[in-house]
Amino acid sequence: MDDVRRMCVSLLAVFIGAVNAFSPTDSEFTFLLPAASKECFYQSAIQNGSIEIEYQVIAGAGMDVDFSIVSPQGIYLVSEFRRSDGVHMVEPSEAGDYQICFDNTFSRFSEKMVFFEVILDNPSNDAGADDEWAGLGEPENLLEYKLDDIKESMETVHRRLERSRQMQTVLRAFEARDRNLLEDNLWRVSFWSCVNMLVMLSVGLTQVYTLRRLFDDKRRVYS
Numbered sequence: 376m377d378d379v380r381r382m383c384v385s386l387l388a389v390f391i392g393a394v395n396a397f398s399p400t401d402s403e404f405t406f407l408l409p410a411a412s413k414e415c416f417y418q419s420a421i422q423n424g425s426i427e428i429e430y431q432v433i434a435g436a437g438m439d440v441d442f443s444i445v446s447p448q449g450i451y452l453v454s455e456f457r458r459s460d461g462v463h464m465v466e467p468s469e470a471g472d473y474q475i476c477f478d479n480t481f482s483r484f485s486e487k488m489v490f491f492e493v494i495l496d497n498p499s500n501d502a503g504a505d506d507e508w509a510g511l512g513e514p515e516n517l518l519e520y521k522l523d524d525i526k527e528s529m530e531t532v533h534r535r536l537e538r539s540r541q542m543q544t545v546l547r548a549f550e551a552r553d554r555n556l557l558e559d560n561l562w563r564v565s566f567w568s569c570v571n572m573l574v575m576l577s578v579g580l581t582q583v584y585t586l587r588r589l590f591d592d593k594r595r596v597y598s
Contacts, residue, residue, distance in 0.1 A: 401494040403544055405433070408440065408479045408487045415476040418493055420467040427494040428475060429545065431460040433552035435487030441478035447471030457481070488555070490548040492541070 408414055420426050432438045437457075444453040444465055452473075453463050467473065479487050 401492060401541075403490070403492040405488065405490045405548075408435075408477055408489050410482050410484050410486050411480050413476060413478045413480055415474045417472045417474060418495075419472050420470065420495065422467055422470045425464060425466050425496040426473065427462070427464045427496070428491060429460075429462045429494075430477070430489060430491035431545075431548045431552060433488050433490050433548055434555040435482075436485035437482065438487075438552070438556070440487055440489060441481070443474075443476045443478070445474035445476065447473065490551070492544060494541070 404416070406414065418426060428444065430442060432440055438459045439457040440459075442453070442455040442458060442461060443451055444463065445451055446467075447469060452465050455461055465473070475491070475493070477487075477489055477491075
């Protein structure tokens with residue numbers, strides 16, 4: 376009974392440590408970029424870490440924007456023009472706030488809906504997680520369960536779940552973009568179909584009227 380109780384307490388401690396160690400370090404955002412405007416977002420980063428940024432234009436005429444990443448010193452690390460999506464990883468050489476900018480100034484009338492995701496990888500978080508795991512220790516008589524095995528299994532599950540969540544987020548963005556494109560194409564097809572139908576009806580009525588006028592002889596006949 377004592378062994379089972381110690382095992383439950385140890386597993387609870389492992390779970391709490393895993394929750395603290397695997398705190399999320401990524402964020403996602405969808406916003407509307409007005410026509411002829413530019414929007415910038417700021418992301419803090421530490422030195423020797425990494426920032427991965429993925430973006431997609433999911434609605435708007437042309438489905439494209441200008442994209443750039445600017446360092447705290449004002450140096451352009453990434454610059455892209457008239458792109459609908461992209462993935463970039465930056466390794467900060469200095470700590471500070473990095474600018475993530477989306478530019479739609481080339482479009483005078485069309486606004487764009489943009490989705491982007493920022494994933495941070497900070498070495499300090501990994502070091503803190505290892506310290507928390509080390510502080511848990513390995514209790515005795517844990518019914519042949521090893522703390523290292525539990526840690527490795529939970530880390531593997533966490534990585535796979537995190538990757539699955541990221542892929543689902545990207546797929547949802549693709550689905551939203553395809554749906555907006557489909558609805559826009561449907562509106563165009565419906566509009567021009569109605570226009571063609573009206574033109575055909577007008578031409579048909581004009582032809583009938585013209586033929587009736589040709590055979591309509593209003594001259595009087597005298598006997």
